[in-house]
Amino acid sequence: MLYALKIATRYVTANKVQTALLVSGVAVGVFIFIFMSALIGGLAEFILSRTVGDISHITIEAEETDPAVLISPSGHVLSVVERGRTRTATLAEAATWLPLIEAVGGVKAVSPQINGSGFLARGAQIAQVSVTGVEPGRESAILNLDGYMIEGSARLGSDLIILGSKLADELSLKLGQTLRLESSKGVTAVLTLGGIYHTGNGGMDGGRVFVSLTSARTLFGVPQGVTRIEIKLFDLNAADATALRIRALTGLDAESWTADAAQLMEALNAQAQTGYFLKTFALITIVIGVASALLLSTYRRRPEIGIMRAMGAGRGFVIFVFVTQGALIGLMGGVSGAALGYLALLPFPSRDAFKVGTLPMDITQGSYGLAITLTVIGAILASILPARAAARVDPVTAIGQ
Amino acid sequence: MSVLLEVQDLFKTFGTGEAATRVLRGLSLTLDVGEMAALLGPSGSGKSTLLTILGTLMKPTSGSHNMLGHDLIAAEDRELTEFRNRHIGFVFQFHNLLPDFTALENVIFPTAVREGRETASARARGRDLLVRMGLGDRVEFPSTKLSGGQKQRVAVARALMNSPELVLADEPTGNLDRVSAMQVMDLIAQINRDEGTTFLISTHDEKIASLCRRQIVVGDGLVTG
Numbered sequence: 001m002l003y004a005l006k007i008a009t010r011y012v013t014a015n016k017v018q019t020a021l022l023v024s025g026v027a028v029g030v031f032i033f034i035f036m037s038a039l040i041g042g043l044a045e046f047i048l049s050r051t052v053g054d055i056s057h058i059t060i061e062a063e064e065t066d067p068a069v070l071i072s073p074s075g076h077v078l079s080v081v082e083r084g085r086t087r088t089a090t091l092a093e094a095a096t097w098l099p100l101i102e103a104v105g106g107v108k109a110v111s112p113q114i115n116g117s118g119f120l121a122r123g124a125q126i127a128q129v130s131v132t133g134v135e136p137g138r139e140s141a142i143l144n145l146d147g148y149m150i151e152g153s154a155r156l157g158s159d160l161i162i163l164g165s166k167l168a169d170e171l172s173l174k175l176g177q178t179l180r181l182e183s184s185k186g187v188t189a190v191l192t193l194g195g196i197y198h199t200g201n202g203g204m205d206g207g208r209v210f211v212s213l214t215s216a217r218t219l220f221g222v223p224q225g226v227t228r229i230e231i232k233l234f235d236l237n238a239a240d241a242t243a244l245r246i247r248a249l250t251g252l253d254a255e256s257w258t259a260d261a262a263q264l265m266e267a268l269n270a271q272a273q274t275g276y277f278l279k280t281f282a283l284i285t286i287v288i289g290v291a292s293a294l295l296l297s298t299y300r301r302r303p304e305i306g307i308m309r310a311m312g313a314g315r316g317f318v319i320f321v322f323v324t325q326g327a328l329i330g331l332m333g334g335v336s337g338a339a340l341g342y343l344a345l346l347p348f349p350s351r352d353a354f355k356v357g358t359l360p361m362d363i364t365q366g367s368y369g370l371a372i373t374l375t376v377i378g379a380i381l382a383s384i385l386p387a388r389a390a391a392r393v394d395p396v397t398a399i400g401q
Numbered sequence: 402m403s404v405l406l407e408v409q410d411l412f413k414t415f416g417t418g419e420a421a422t423r424v425l426r427g428l429s430l431t432l433d434v435g436e437m438a439a440l441l442g443p444s445g446s447g448k449s450t451l452l453t454i455l456g457t458l459m460k461p462t463s464g465s466h467n468m469l470g471h472d473l474i475a476a477e478d479r480e481l482t483e484f485r486n487r488h489i490g491f492v493f494q495f496h497n498l499l500p501d502f503t504a505l506e507n508v509i510f511p512t513a514v515r516e517g518r519e520t521a522s523a524r525a526r527g528r529d530l531l532v533r534m535g536l537g538d539r540v541e542f543p544s545t546k547l548s549g550g551q552k553q554r555v556a557v558a559r560a561l562m563n564s565p566e567l568v569l570a571d572e573p574t575g576n577l578d579r580v581s582a583m584q585v586m587d588l589i590a591q592i593n594r595d596e597g598t599t600f601l602i603s604t605h606d607e608k609i610a611s612l613c614r615r616q617i618v619v620g621d622g623l624v625t626g
C-alpha cells in the first residue's frame with residue numbers, strides 16, 4: 001500500500017493549482033471550525049467569569065434543626081412543634097471541617113461566613129443591608145473584593161465595615177466615618193468605614209456590607225461556628241463532582257453553584273449547540289467540496305484508471321489511491337486551516353484580559369487537533385464515493401479502443 | 402509447439418433487441434507459445450473486441466477461454482486481475498501511459514503494483530528494458546514529454562516488465578510514422594525471437610502484418626483466414 005500512497009501523493013502534487021484551490025477550500029472550512037470553537041468557548045468562559053466568577057462555587061449552609069421534643073413514654077402528650085424564628089442555624093463544628101475541605105483536590109479557597117441582615121444608620125438616614133461576616137485575610141476568597149475597591153482597603157479589622165459605592169452615595173458616606181449597624185437580632189455595633197467597592201452589580205453595591213467574622217458573631221449572636229461556608233474551585237466545571245466529594249467527606253449539605261443556575265446553563269448550552277451546528281456545517285462543506293473535487297478527478301483520470309486496471313491493479317488498490325488522496329487533501333487543508341486559525345486568534349486578548357467591546361476569543365479553545373482529525377475523517381468519507389466510482393471504471397471503455 | 406491459449410465458439414453481442422450488435426459469432430482461435438501473429442480485418446470487424454476478451458478485460462457473451470490451464474470464463478475479477486498482471490502484457494494505441502509519471506515509473510508499474518512498492522530490482526529491470534528499447538536517455542523523462550514513438554516503446558517495455566507469456570497489442574503503431582512504426586515492430590520481433598514471448602498484434606497495415614509469421618483475419622465475427 002506504500003505504492004498506492006506514492007501514486008496518491010503524485011496525484012495530489014501533479015496539479016498544483018487545483019490542489020491548492022481545493023486545500024484552501026478545506027482550510028477555510030477548518031478555519032471557520034476553529035474560529036467558532038474559540039468564539040463559543042471564549043464566550044462561555046467570559047459569561048461564566050462575569051456571572052459565576054464572583055460567586056461561591058460550592059456553598060454549605062447550616063440546616064435549620066429544631067430541638068428534639070422529649071416525650072415521656074407514659075400518658076398522652078399533645079404537642080405542636082413550631083419552627084424557631086429567632087435562632088440562627090449554625091455549622092457549629094466549622095472549625096473542624098475547614099482544614100478537611102481545604103485539603104480536597106481542586107479547592108482554591110474556603111471562606112467561613114456568618115450572614116444576616118440589618119440596618120445601617122448614618123445620622124437620620126437608614127438603609128437595609130445584608131451583612132456578611134468574613135474572616136480577615138479571606139475577604140477576597142470568593143468575591144474579588146480587592147479588585148473592586150475604589151476607596152480604602154478590603155482589609156477587615158475588628159471594628160471595620162466595607163460597603164458598596166451605591167450605598168455610600170445614598171448615605172453620602174466617606175472613608176473613616178463611623179456608622180451604626182443594627183442586626184436583625186437587635187444588637188448594635190459601631191463600625192468605621194474602611195473601604196468602598198464597586199462591582200457594577202447594583203444589588204451588591206447598594207445593599208451588601210462586609211464586616212469581620214468577630215463583629216458578625218456579636219451582631220448575630222453566634223458565639224461559635226459559622227452559618228455558611230463558601231468554597232471557590234480552580235475549575236468551576238468541577239463543582240458538581242467536588243460538592244459530592246465534600247458531602248461524602250463531611251456529611252454537610254454542600255451544594256454546587258449549578259443547582260441554582262439552570263437558566264445560565266441552558267443559555268450556555270444553547271450557545272454551544274449553535275456552535276456545534278455551525279461547526280457541523282463547516283464540516284459538511286468540507287465533505288461536499290472534497291467529494292466533488294475528487295469525483296471530478298476520478299472522471300478526468302478514467303483512462304489512467306483503465307490502464308492501471310489492465311496492468312493488474314485491483315479494485316482495492318484503486319480505492320486506496322483515491323481515499324489516500326482524499327486523506328492527504330484533508331490533512332493538508334486541516335493543518336493549514338488550523339495554522340491559519342491559530343494565527344488569526346493570536347491578536348485577541350488572552351482569557352484573563354477580555355475587554356468589553358471585543359470578541360472574547362479564547363485561543364486555547366480552538367480545538368485544533370479535533371478540527372484536523374475531523375477534517376481528515378471527513379475527507380476520507382468524502383473520497384469513498386469517488387473512489388468506489390473509480391474502482392468500478394470499466395478498463396475497456398475507459399481506454400476507449 | 403505447445404498451446405498457449407484457446408478460445409472456442411466465442412460470441413459477443415453488444416446491446417439487446419433492435420440495437421444489438423453481434424460482433425463475434427462463434428469465433429475459435431488457438432495461439433501457440435512463441436507465436437508472433439497479426440490480427441487483420443476491416444474496421445468494425447471485432448479485432449479490438451477479441452483482444453479485450455483475450456486480455457480478460459471483458460467477458461464474451463458465450464464461449465470458452467482457456468490460457469495456461471486457467472478457465473478464464475469462470476474466474477472472478479480478483480483472479481483475472483492477478484492473472485493479467487502475471488501473464489498478459491498490453492500495448493494500446495492511445496492513452497497508454499500514466500501522464501503524471503516518468504518513463505521508468507510507467508515501465509515498472511506492473512511489478513510495483515504487485516509487490517506494493519517500487520523495489521530496486523524492479524527499477525533495474527525497468528531501466529534495462531528502456532535501454533533495450535533505445536530509451537536509455539529517457540529513463541527519468543516525464544511520460545507526457547515523450548514523442549508518440551517513444552511513448553509506444555515505453556508501453557512495449559511496460560508490457561514486458563513482468564515477463565508475460567502473451568502480449569496483446571491493439572494497433573500499437575496506428576498513429577506512428579513509418580520509421581517509428583518499424584522501430585517498434587523490430588523491437589517486438591526481437592523480444593519474440595529472444596524470449597519466446599507470444600505477440601498478437603492487430604493492425605490495418607499490410608506492411609506491419611507481413612513482419613509477423615502468422616496472419617489471422619477476422620470478418621463476420623469469425624476467423625476467415
Ligand SMILES: Nc1ncnc2c1ncn2[C@@H]1O[C@H](COP(=O)(O)OP(=O)(O)OP(=O)(O)O)[C@@H](O)[C@H]1O
Nearest residue numbers: 401415416422424443444445446447448449450451
Ligand atoms: N461497448 C460497445 N458497445 C456497443 N458496441 C460496441 C462496443 N464496442 C464495440 N462495439 C461495436 O462492435 C464492433 C466491433 O468493434 P471493434 O472495436 O472490436 O472493431 P475493430 O475491428 O477493432 O475496428 P477498428 O479496426 O476500427 O479498430 C463495432 O461495430 C463497434 O461499434
Ligand SMILES: [Mg+2]
Nearest residue numbers: 401448449450
Ligand atoms: Mg479496434
